[in-house]
Protein backbone atom coordinates (compact mmCIF):
# COMPACT_ATOMS: atom_id res chain seq x y z
CA UNK A 261 0.00 0.00 0.00
CA UNK A 262 1.38 3.36 -1.01
CA UNK A 263 2.05 5.80 1.83
CA UNK A 264 -0.74 8.30 2.43
CA UNK A 265 0.33 11.78 3.42
CA UNK A 266 -2.38 14.35 2.73
CA UNK A 267 -5.27 11.93 2.76
CA UNK A 268 -4.07 9.97 5.83
CA UNK A 269 -6.56 11.81 8.07
CA UNK A 270 -9.47 12.03 5.61
CA UNK A 271 -11.29 9.12 7.29
CA UNK A 272 -10.56 10.14 10.87
CA UNK A 273 -13.73 11.03 12.77
CA UNK A 274 -13.93 14.81 13.26
CA UNK A 275 -10.67 15.19 11.27
CA UNK A 276 -11.32 18.90 10.82
CA UNK A 277 -11.14 19.75 14.52
CA UNK A 278 -8.07 21.13 16.28
CA UNK A 279 -8.32 18.42 18.96
CA UNK A 280 -7.99 15.50 16.51
CA UNK A 281 -5.40 17.35 14.43
CA UNK A 282 -3.23 17.88 17.49
CA UNK A 283 -3.81 14.32 18.69
CA UNK A 284 -2.36 13.22 15.32
CA UNK A 285 0.73 15.39 15.78
CA UNK A 286 -0.67 18.59 14.28
CA UNK A 287 1.22 21.87 14.82
CA UNK A 288 4.41 20.09 15.95
CA UNK A 289 5.94 21.01 12.58
CA UNK A 290 5.13 24.68 13.20
CA UNK A 291 6.86 24.48 16.57
CA UNK A 292 9.86 22.79 14.98
CA UNK A 293 10.02 25.33 12.11
CA UNK A 294 9.87 28.27 14.51
CA UNK A 295 12.98 26.88 16.22
CA UNK A 296 14.81 26.84 12.86
CA UNK A 297 16.12 29.84 10.94
CA UNK A 298 13.77 30.91 8.12
CA UNK A 299 16.47 30.17 5.50
CA UNK A 300 16.81 26.64 6.90
CA UNK A 301 13.08 26.05 6.39
CA UNK A 302 13.42 27.17 2.77
CA UNK A 303 16.43 24.87 2.27
CA UNK A 304 14.51 21.83 3.60
CA UNK A 305 11.57 22.52 1.27
CA UNK A 306 13.94 23.06 -1.67
CA UNK A 307 15.71 19.76 -0.95
CA UNK A 308 12.39 17.92 -0.69
CA UNK A 309 11.65 18.51 -4.38
CA UNK A 310 8.16 19.86 -3.57
CA UNK A 311 6.72 21.31 -6.77
CA UNK A 312 3.60 23.45 -6.97
CA UNK A 313 0.42 21.43 -7.26
CA UNK A 314 -1.65 24.25 -8.83
CA UNK A 315 -0.64 23.40 -12.38
CA UNK A 316 2.75 24.73 -13.39
CA UNK A 317 4.86 22.57 -11.07
CA UNK A 318 7.23 25.34 -10.02
CA UNK A 319 9.55 24.34 -7.12
CA UNK A 320 8.01 25.77 -3.93
CA UNK A 321 11.19 26.48 -1.95
CA UNK A 322 12.76 28.22 -4.93
CA UNK A 323 9.70 30.47 -5.30
CA UNK A 324 9.93 31.49 -1.63
CA UNK A 325 13.63 32.27 -2.05
CA UNK A 326 12.79 34.89 -4.73
CA UNK A 327 11.06 37.09 -2.13
CA UNK A 328 13.42 39.95 -1.22
CA UNK A 329 14.56 39.84 2.41
CA UNK A 330 14.25 43.60 2.87
CA UNK A 331 10.98 45.26 1.89
CA UNK A 332 9.37 48.54 2.91
CA UNK A 333 5.95 46.96 2.30
CA UNK A 334 4.43 43.99 4.15
CA UNK A 335 4.87 40.59 2.53
CA UNK A 336 1.93 38.30 1.89
CA UNK A 337 1.05 34.70 1.25
CA UNK A 338 -1.96 34.03 -1.00
CA UNK A 339 -3.25 30.50 -0.74
CA UNK A 340 -4.81 29.56 -4.06
CA UNK A 341 -8.03 27.70 -3.24
CA UNK A 342 -9.89 28.76 -6.36
CA UNK A 343 -9.88 25.21 -7.78
CA UNK A 344 -11.37 26.36 -11.08
CA UNK A 345 -9.76 24.02 -13.61
CA UNK A 346 -12.46 21.71 -14.99
CA UNK A 347 -12.00 18.19 -13.67
CA UNK A 348 -10.19 19.34 -10.51
CA UNK A 349 -11.68 18.56 -7.11
CA UNK A 350 -8.77 17.78 -4.79
CA UNK A 351 -8.25 20.98 -2.78
CA UNK A 352 -11.80 20.92 -1.47
CA UNK A 353 -11.08 17.59 0.25
CA UNK A 354 -8.15 19.11 2.11
CA UNK A 355 -10.17 22.20 3.06
CA UNK A 356 -13.16 20.18 4.24
CA UNK A 357 -11.33 17.33 5.96
CA UNK A 358 -7.97 18.72 7.07
CA UNK A 359 -8.15 22.54 7.21
CA UNK A 360 -5.56 22.80 9.99
CA UNK A 361 -2.95 21.27 7.66
CA UNK A 362 -3.42 24.29 5.38
CA UNK A 363 -3.23 26.75 8.27
CA UNK A 364 -0.09 25.09 9.67
CA UNK A 365 1.53 24.90 6.21
CA UNK A 366 0.70 28.56 5.59
CA UNK A 367 2.16 29.67 8.94
CA UNK A 368 5.40 27.79 8.26
CA UNK A 369 5.58 29.22 4.74
CA UNK A 370 5.04 32.79 5.97
CA UNK A 371 7.72 32.33 8.61
CA UNK A 372 10.11 31.02 5.94
CA UNK A 373 9.89 34.03 3.63
CA UNK A 374 9.28 36.72 6.22
CA UNK A 375 5.54 37.34 6.01
CA UNK A 376 3.01 37.74 8.80
CA UNK A 377 -0.23 37.59 6.81
CA UNK A 378 -1.87 34.93 4.67
CA UNK A 379 -5.10 35.14 2.72
CA UNK A 380 -6.80 32.00 1.51
CA UNK A 381 -8.66 32.86 -1.68
CA UNK A 382 -11.47 30.30 -1.95
CA UNK A 383 -13.89 29.96 -4.85
CA UNK A 384 -17.23 31.40 -3.81
CA UNK A 385 -19.25 28.23 -4.45
CA UNK A 386 -17.23 26.31 -1.84
CA UNK A 387 -19.60 26.97 1.06
CA UNK A 388 -18.56 24.00 3.21
CA UNK A 389 -14.80 24.49 2.71
CA UNK A 390 -15.22 28.18 3.64
CA UNK A 391 -17.13 27.23 6.78
CA UNK A 392 -14.58 24.60 7.80
CA UNK A 393 -11.67 26.99 7.24
CA UNK A 394 -13.35 29.73 9.28
CA UNK A 395 -14.02 27.26 12.10
CA UNK A 396 -10.45 25.96 12.03
CA UNK A 397 -9.05 29.50 12.04
CA UNK A 398 -11.20 30.46 15.02
CA UNK A 399 -9.95 27.40 16.92
CA UNK A 400 -6.32 28.06 15.97
CA UNK A 401 -6.64 31.70 16.98
CA UNK A 402 -8.02 30.76 20.37
CA UNK A 403 -5.20 28.27 20.92
CA UNK A 404 -2.51 30.86 20.17
CA UNK A 405 -1.53 29.19 16.88
CA UNK A 406 -2.70 32.16 14.84
CA UNK A 407 -2.35 35.74 16.03
CA UNK A 408 0.36 37.61 17.91
CA UNK A 409 3.41 35.79 19.25
CA UNK A 410 2.55 32.31 17.92
CA UNK A 411 3.57 29.60 20.41
CA UNK A 412 5.42 32.35 22.29
CA UNK A 413 8.05 32.43 19.56
CA UNK A 414 7.84 36.14 18.81
CA UNK A 415 6.37 35.34 15.36
CA UNK A 416 3.05 37.06 14.52
CA UNK A 417 0.78 35.33 12.01
CA UNK A 418 -2.67 36.33 10.78
CA UNK A 419 -4.76 34.45 8.25
CA UNK A 420 -8.01 35.42 6.56
CA UNK A 421 -10.48 33.60 4.34
CA UNK A 422 -11.32 35.54 1.19
CA UNK A 423 -14.24 34.03 -0.78
CA UNK A 424 -14.15 34.73 -4.52
CA UNK A 425 -17.15 35.12 -6.78
CA UNK A 426 -16.72 32.13 -9.05
CA UNK A 427 -14.50 33.13 -11.97
CA UNK A 428 -11.95 30.72 -13.45
CA UNK A 429 -9.56 33.56 -14.21
CA UNK A 430 -9.31 34.39 -10.50
CA UNK A 431 -7.26 31.19 -10.09
CA UNK A 432 -4.49 32.75 -12.20
CA UNK A 433 -2.11 34.14 -9.61
CA UNK A 434 -2.07 37.81 -10.62
CA UNK A 435 -5.85 37.93 -11.24
CA UNK A 436 -6.23 36.32 -7.81
CA UNK A 437 -4.17 39.14 -6.32
CA UNK A 438 -6.30 41.77 -8.11
CA UNK A 439 -9.48 40.10 -6.90
CA UNK A 440 -8.10 39.72 -3.37
CA UNK A 441 -7.53 43.49 -3.41
CA UNK A 442 -11.20 43.98 -4.25
CA UNK A 443 -10.75 44.72 -7.96
CA UNK A 444 -12.12 42.94 -10.99
CA UNK A 445 -10.06 39.76 -11.47
CA UNK A 446 -7.87 40.60 -14.44
CA UNK A 447 -4.30 39.31 -14.79
CA UNK A 448 -1.33 41.66 -14.45
CA UNK A 449 1.64 41.86 -16.77
CA UNK A 450 4.74 40.05 -15.50
CA UNK A 451 7.39 41.22 -14.67
CA UNK A 452 7.25 42.42 -11.99
CA UNK A 453 6.51 38.97 -10.58
CA UNK A 454 4.34 38.68 -7.45
CA UNK A 455 7.39 37.65 -5.41
CA UNK A 456 8.58 41.25 -5.85
CA UNK A 457 5.38 43.27 -6.38
CA UNK A 458 2.21 41.43 -5.46
CA UNK A 459 -0.71 41.93 -3.11
CA UNK A 460 -1.15 45.60 -2.11
CA UNK A 461 2.22 46.20 -3.81
CA UNK A 462 4.08 43.97 -1.34
CA UNK A 463 6.21 40.89 -2.12
CA UNK A 464 3.80 37.96 -2.39
CA UNK A 465 3.94 34.20 -2.69
CA UNK A 466 1.01 32.45 -4.31
CA UNK A 467 0.81 28.73 -3.62
CA UNK A 468 -1.83 26.09 -4.16
CA UNK A 469 -3.65 24.46 -1.21
CA UNK A 470 -2.17 21.01 -1.87
CA UNK A 471 1.36 22.45 -2.11
CA UNK A 472 1.05 24.13 1.29
CA UNK A 473 -0.60 21.18 3.01
CA UNK A 474 2.54 19.13 2.32
CA UNK A 475 4.80 21.60 4.14
CA UNK A 476 4.19 20.42 7.77
CA UNK A 477 4.87 16.81 6.74
CA UNK A 478 8.14 17.82 5.07
CA UNK A 479 9.28 19.71 8.17
CA UNK A 480 8.39 16.80 10.44
CA UNK A 481 9.65 13.88 8.37
CA UNK A 482 12.44 15.55 6.41
CA UNK A 483 13.35 16.44 2.85
CA UNK A 484 14.84 13.08 2.04
CA UNK A 485 11.70 11.18 3.03
CA UNK A 486 9.52 13.41 0.82
CA UNK A 487 11.89 13.36 -2.16
CA UNK A 488 12.03 9.55 -1.91
CA UNK A 489 8.27 9.20 -2.31
CA UNK A 490 8.44 10.20 -5.99
CA UNK A 491 10.86 10.10 -8.91
CA UNK A 492 13.77 12.52 -9.28
CA UNK A 493 12.73 16.21 -9.24
CA UNK A 494 9.12 15.18 -8.59
CA UNK A 495 9.03 14.65 -4.84
CA UNK A 496 6.11 13.39 -2.82
CA UNK A 497 2.73 11.93 -3.43
CA UNK A 498 -0.08 13.50 -5.47
CA UNK A 499 -3.81 13.75 -5.03
CA UNK A 500 -5.02 12.52 -8.42
CA UNK A 501 -8.68 13.34 -9.03
CA UNK A 502 -10.23 10.91 -11.48
CA UNK A 503 -13.54 11.60 -13.19
CA UNK A 504 -15.38 10.45 -16.30
CA UNK A 505 -15.93 6.93 -17.54
CA UNK A 506 -14.20 4.87 -14.85
CA UNK A 507 -15.90 2.45 -12.50
CA UNK A 508 -14.64 4.18 -9.34
CA UNK A 509 -14.08 7.90 -9.82
CA UNK A 510 -12.62 9.86 -6.90
CA UNK A 511 -9.48 11.18 -5.24
CA UNK A 512 -6.51 8.81 -5.11
CA UNK A 513 -3.33 9.72 -3.26
CA UNK A 514 -0.46 7.90 -4.94
CA UNK A 515 3.26 8.45 -5.41
CA UNK A 516 4.20 11.02 -8.03
CA UNK A 517 4.95 9.17 -11.23
CA UNK A 518 2.37 6.40 -10.79
CA UNK A 519 1.60 5.07 -14.30
CA UNK A 520 -1.67 6.36 -15.73
CA UNK A 521 -2.67 2.83 -16.72
CA UNK A 522 -2.33 1.69 -13.09
CA UNK A 523 -4.48 4.59 -11.88
CA UNK A 524 -7.25 3.88 -14.37
CA UNK A 525 -7.30 0.09 -14.31
CA UNK A 526 -6.05 -0.89 -10.84
CA UNK A 527 -7.21 1.95 -8.60
CA UNK A 528 -10.31 3.09 -10.47
CA UNK A 529 -11.44 -0.40 -11.49
CA UNK A 530 -11.18 0.18 -15.27
CA UNK A 531 -13.70 1.59 -17.72
CA UNK A 532 -17.37 1.62 -16.83
CA UNK A 533 -19.40 -1.18 -18.42
CA UNK A 534 -16.03 -2.66 -19.50
CA UNK A 535 -16.05 -0.50 -22.59
CA UNK A 536 -12.95 0.42 -24.54
CA UNK A 537 -10.85 3.40 -23.48
CA UNK A 538 -10.72 6.17 -26.06
CA UNK A 539 -8.88 9.14 -24.56
CA UNK A 540 -7.65 10.67 -21.32
CA UNK A 541 -7.11 14.28 -20.32
CA UNK A 542 -4.29 13.84 -17.79
CA UNK A 543 -4.20 17.04 -15.72
CA UNK A 544 -7.30 19.20 -16.00
CA UNK A 545 -9.08 20.48 -19.09
CA UNK A 546 -6.25 22.68 -20.35
CA UNK A 547 -3.74 19.83 -20.65
CA UNK A 548 -3.40 18.16 -24.07
CA UNK A 549 -5.38 14.94 -24.43
CA UNK A 550 -3.76 11.48 -24.62
CA UNK A 551 -4.93 8.54 -26.71
CA UNK A 552 -5.57 5.07 -25.26
CA UNK A 553 -2.11 4.06 -26.55
CA UNK A 554 -0.38 6.67 -24.41
CA UNK A 555 -1.49 5.63 -20.93
CA UNK A 556 1.74 3.90 -20.00
CA UNK A 557 3.09 7.34 -19.14
CA UNK A 558 4.17 8.05 -15.55
CA UNK A 559 2.03 10.74 -13.95
CA UNK A 560 4.66 13.32 -13.00
CA UNK A 561 5.58 16.75 -14.36
CA UNK A 562 8.57 15.67 -16.46
CA UNK A 563 7.21 12.42 -17.92
CA UNK A 564 4.04 14.11 -19.19
CA UNK A 565 5.99 17.06 -20.61
CA UNK A 566 8.13 14.57 -22.56
CA UNK A 567 5.08 13.29 -24.44
CA UNK A 568 3.72 16.77 -25.12
CA UNK A 569 1.18 17.05 -22.32
CA UNK A 570 1.17 18.27 -18.71
CA UNK A 571 0.49 17.02 -15.19
CA UNK A 572 -1.39 20.28 -14.49
CA UNK A 573 -3.56 19.84 -11.41
CA UNK A 574 -3.54 16.03 -11.71
CA UNK A 575 -7.23 15.96 -12.68
CA UNK A 576 -7.65 12.90 -14.88
CA UNK A 577 -10.71 12.89 -17.17
CA UNK A 578 -11.33 9.49 -18.72
CA UNK A 579 -13.36 9.06 -21.93
CA UNK A 580 -14.58 5.76 -23.31
CA UNK A 581 -15.41 4.75 -26.89
CA UNK A 582 -18.87 6.34 -26.72
CA UNK A 583 -17.36 9.84 -26.46
CA UNK A 584 -17.52 12.17 -29.44
CA UNK A 585 -14.20 14.01 -29.35
CA UNK A 586 -15.61 16.97 -31.25
CA UNK A 587 -18.42 17.30 -28.73
CA UNK A 588 -16.01 16.98 -25.80
CA UNK A 589 -13.73 19.79 -26.99
CA UNK A 590 -16.72 21.93 -28.03
CA UNK A 591 -17.96 21.76 -24.43
CA UNK A 592 -14.55 22.77 -23.13
CA UNK A 593 -14.38 25.58 -25.71
CA UNK A 594 -17.68 26.89 -24.38
CA UNK A 595 -16.20 27.02 -20.89
CA UNK A 596 -13.11 28.95 -21.98
CA UNK A 597 -15.15 31.36 -24.13
CA UNK A 598 -17.32 32.09 -21.10
CA UNK A 599 -14.33 32.53 -18.77
CA UNK A 600 -12.06 34.74 -20.91
CA UNK A 601 -11.72 37.96 -18.93
CA UNK A 602 -11.67 40.04 -22.12
CA UNK A 603 -8.50 41.97 -21.40
CA UNK A 604 -6.41 40.67 -24.35
CA UNK A 605 -7.79 40.76 -27.90
CA UNK A 606 -6.46 37.34 -29.06
CA UNK A 607 -8.20 35.60 -26.14
CA UNK A 608 -11.35 37.75 -26.01
CA UNK A 609 -12.00 37.38 -29.77
CA UNK A 610 -10.19 34.11 -30.55
CA UNK A 611 -11.56 31.83 -27.85
CA UNK A 612 -15.29 32.47 -28.58
CA UNK A 613 -14.47 32.15 -32.31
CA UNK A 614 -12.89 28.73 -31.64
CA UNK A 615 -16.03 27.72 -29.78
CA UNK A 616 -18.29 28.93 -32.61
CA UNK A 617 -16.36 26.90 -35.21
CA UNK A 618 -16.28 23.78 -33.03
CA UNK A 619 -19.99 24.08 -32.44
CA UNK A 620 -20.79 24.24 -36.14
CA UNK A 621 -18.56 21.21 -36.84
CA UNK A 622 -20.31 19.30 -34.07
CA UNK A 623 -23.73 20.34 -35.45
CA UNK A 624 -22.87 19.01 -38.91
CA UNK A 625 -22.36 22.44 -40.46
CA UNK A 626 -18.56 22.38 -40.54
CA UNK A 627 -16.87 23.85 -43.59
CA UNK A 628 -13.85 22.68 -45.58
CA UNK A 629 -10.94 24.62 -44.11
CA UNK A 630 -12.40 24.82 -40.60
CA UNK A 631 -9.66 22.62 -39.11
CA UNK A 632 -6.93 24.83 -40.59
CA UNK A 633 -8.82 27.89 -39.42
CA UNK A 634 -8.97 26.51 -35.86
CA UNK A 635 -5.24 25.82 -35.89
CA UNK A 636 -4.46 29.30 -37.19
CA UNK A 637 -6.58 30.90 -34.45
CA UNK A 638 -4.69 28.78 -31.89
CA UNK A 639 -1.40 30.06 -33.40
CA UNK A 640 -2.58 33.62 -32.96
CA UNK A 641 -3.60 33.11 -29.34
CA UNK A 642 -0.70 31.07 -28.00
CA UNK A 643 2.00 33.20 -26.43
CA UNK A 644 0.21 36.44 -27.35
CA UNK A 645 -1.75 37.18 -24.19
CA UNK A 646 -0.99 38.51 -20.71
CA UNK A 647 -1.95 35.26 -18.97
CA UNK A 648 -2.15 31.63 -20.10
CA UNK A 649 -6.00 31.38 -20.19
CA UNK A 650 -5.96 31.69 -23.99
CA UNK A 651 -3.26 29.00 -24.18
CA UNK A 652 -5.35 26.87 -21.82
CA UNK A 653 -7.99 26.77 -24.56
CA UNK A 654 -5.67 26.64 -27.59
CA UNK A 655 -3.53 23.76 -26.26
CA UNK A 656 -6.34 21.23 -25.80
CA UNK A 657 -8.00 22.28 -29.10
CA UNK A 658 -4.72 21.61 -30.90
CA UNK A 659 -4.32 18.35 -28.98
CA UNK A 660 -7.79 17.06 -29.85
CA UNK A 661 -7.26 17.92 -33.54
CA UNK A 662 -3.76 16.38 -33.61
CA UNK A 663 -4.83 13.11 -32.04
CA UNK A 664 -8.34 12.72 -33.44
CA UNK A 665 -8.33 14.55 -36.79
CA UNK A 666 -10.25 11.79 -38.68
CA UNK A 667 -13.18 12.36 -36.32
CA UNK A 668 -13.20 16.09 -37.08
CA UNK A 669 -12.91 15.41 -40.83
CA UNK A 670 -15.75 12.88 -40.72
CA UNK A 671 -18.04 15.39 -39.01
CA UNK A 672 -17.31 17.93 -41.75
CA UNK A 673 -17.53 15.49 -44.68
CA UNK A 674 -20.67 13.64 -43.58
CA UNK A 675 -22.37 16.63 -41.98
CA UNK A 676 -23.14 14.68 -38.81
CA UNK A 677 -21.61 13.12 -35.73
CA UNK A 678 -20.37 9.55 -36.42
CA UNK A 679 -21.00 8.58 -32.80
CA UNK A 680 -24.65 9.66 -32.92
CA UNK A 681 -26.65 12.06 -30.79
CA UNK A 682 -25.60 12.62 -27.21
CA UNK A 683 -27.49 10.43 -24.77
CA UNK A 684 -27.38 11.60 -21.17
CA UNK A 685 -26.20 8.76 -18.93
CA UNK A 686 -28.20 10.16 -16.03
Ligand SMILES: Cc1cc2nc3c(=O)[nH]c(=O)nc-3n(C[C@H](O)[C@H](O)[C@H](O)COP(=O)(O)O)c2cc1C
Pocket residue numbers: 311312313314315316317318320340341342343344345428429430431432433434466467468469471472647648649652
Ligand atom coordinates in the same frame (compact mmCIF):
# COMPACT_ATOMS: atom_id res chain seq x y z
C1 LIG B 1 -6.45 30.59 -16.06
C2 LIG B 1 -5.72 30.00 -14.90
C3 LIG B 1 -6.40 29.46 -13.84
C4 LIG B 1 -5.72 28.93 -12.74
N1 LIG B 1 -6.44 28.40 -11.72
C5 LIG B 1 -5.80 27.90 -10.63
C6 LIG B 1 -6.53 27.37 -9.55
O1 LIG B 1 -7.77 27.33 -9.55
N2 LIG B 1 -5.83 26.90 -8.47
C7 LIG B 1 -4.45 26.94 -8.43
O2 LIG B 1 -3.86 26.53 -7.43
N3 LIG B 1 -3.73 27.42 -9.46
C8 LIG B 1 -4.38 27.92 -10.55
N4 LIG B 1 -3.64 28.45 -11.58
C9 LIG B 1 -2.16 28.51 -11.43
C10 LIG B 1 -1.73 29.77 -10.67
O3 LIG B 1 -1.59 30.84 -11.56
C11 LIG B 1 -0.39 29.57 -9.96
O4 LIG B 1 0.55 29.05 -10.85
C12 LIG B 1 -0.48 28.65 -8.74
O5 LIG B 1 -1.46 29.06 -7.83
C13 LIG B 1 0.85 28.64 -8.02
O6 LIG B 1 0.82 27.74 -6.94
P1 LIG B 1 1.77 26.46 -6.89
O7 LIG B 1 3.15 26.93 -7.25
O8 LIG B 1 1.66 25.97 -5.51
O9 LIG B 1 1.25 25.49 -7.89
C14 LIG B 1 -4.31 28.96 -12.71
C15 LIG B 1 -3.60 29.49 -13.81
C16 LIG B 1 -4.30 30.00 -14.88
C17 LIG B 1 -3.51 30.54 -16.03
